[in-house]
Amino acid sequence: MLRRSLLAAAALLATRPALAQPADAAARAQLLPTGRLRVGIGVGPAASAFWAMRQPDGTARGVTVALAQEAASRLGVPLDLLLLNSSGEVVEAGATATPSWDLSFMPVDAERVARLDFGPDYYLSTSTYLAPAGSPLTSVEQANTPGMRIWGVANTTTIRASQRTAPRATITAAASLDQVMAAIARGEVDGVALGRESLDSLLPRLPGARILDGHFHALGTAIVVPRGRPLAHAWATAFIESAKADGTVRRALDAMSITGPVAPAGSRTAGA
Missing domain, CATH: 3.40.190.10 (Periplasmic binding protein-like II)
Known part of the structure; x- marks a missing residue:
């Protein structure tokens, strides 16, 4: 009876998405060069899978904010949000020799793919x-x-x-x-x-x-990291696939009344 219960528990755990965690110190060093998770966030007056909305107290609320909070929680580190006024500003802040953010989320296009490393889509729009x-x-x-x-x-x-x-x-x-x-x-x-x-x-x-x-x-909106951080990219890929599978992305979209589709597992916009 005990053996059967253990086997059932193991089978249940096997079907659950694993919480994405850096495998070693090298991955953590790429993903968290300051010891904190710095996330680039586009803010504006309208909510979307990319745009967060600035609140009266100066903070931001949105899909990307919720995903950033979840990522920091899974990593067990403090979160710093870099609030910027356009996707162009987010790109520029992440494509320098010393990026201002470690993780971000944005619509995929060829110009951005040439400057940043995109992971899987989490939303199709x-x-x-x-x-x-x-x-x-x-x-x-x-x-x-x-x-x-x-x-x-x-x-x-x-x-x-x-x-x-x-x-x-x-x-x-x-x-x-x-x-x-x-x-x-x-x-x-x-x-x-x-x-x-x-x-x-x-x-x-x-x-x-x-x-x-x-x-x-038509395009996908995806998770993204600065160039030259392959271990950070691997963690970001695992994180967003897990967040899609366990309902985190759907809940973040629902909280902002966004009814469009969560991207399927493994979805990548052409060129990303």
């Missing part, structure tokens, strides 16, 4: 346009029209995809989403290029606005 009240924009295809005023956030996958797919539009890459919102208030925007979940978050704040059907870009 599409990008489309939001047409503010009074905008003439009625379809994704119509964005590629001379004089159509499209706004997005500089140095993001989404704005680059919009520039590729709507080359005849007048595209403005703002420094932050707050600047895009200010331009909408001034009546200067026909379409906002963002990920669908960010647009869903913005829609209640923009009476009369519409989110267009379809999309002009």
Whole structure:
């Protein structure tokens, strides 16, 4: 009877995702060069699988914050969040000779893959346009029209995809989403290029606005580490796969009312 119980317990444990832990001191040295886990976080006024939202007290809340907290907890180390205003800023902070962060999360694109080491996707998303009240924009295809005023956030996958797919539009890459919102208030925007979940978050704040059907870009959002840290990359890969399997990612998305899909096990955006 005891032997049967032990075998059953062993089988149950075998089916559970292991908590990702660095295997040795060398892995920990790559992942935690300061002894703390420093995580680069993009912050803005709309929540997404990438964007966290800045709170009145200056802290941030979002999917990536929850994942960063879980990673630090599994490592048993203090957490430092580096809050930045765009994915471009996050890339720059991690792609220097002395990176300012040790772990981050961001949408995958070829320019970033050339500068950082991406692990598996944890979320799959599409990008489309939001047409503010009074905008003439009625379809994704119509964005590629001379004089159509499209706004997005500089140095993001989404704005680059919009520039590729709507080359005849007048595209403005703002420094932050707050600047895009200010331009909408001034009546200067026909379409906002963002990920669908960010647009869903913005829609209640923009009476009369519409989110267009379809999309002009689809991509994964993935865990990422600075270049030249293969043991850190291996830990990050194990961590995010475990977090997908045990429901951590789904809970983080649900907490921000993001209903899109958790990426399947082993999912990697092309090029990553």
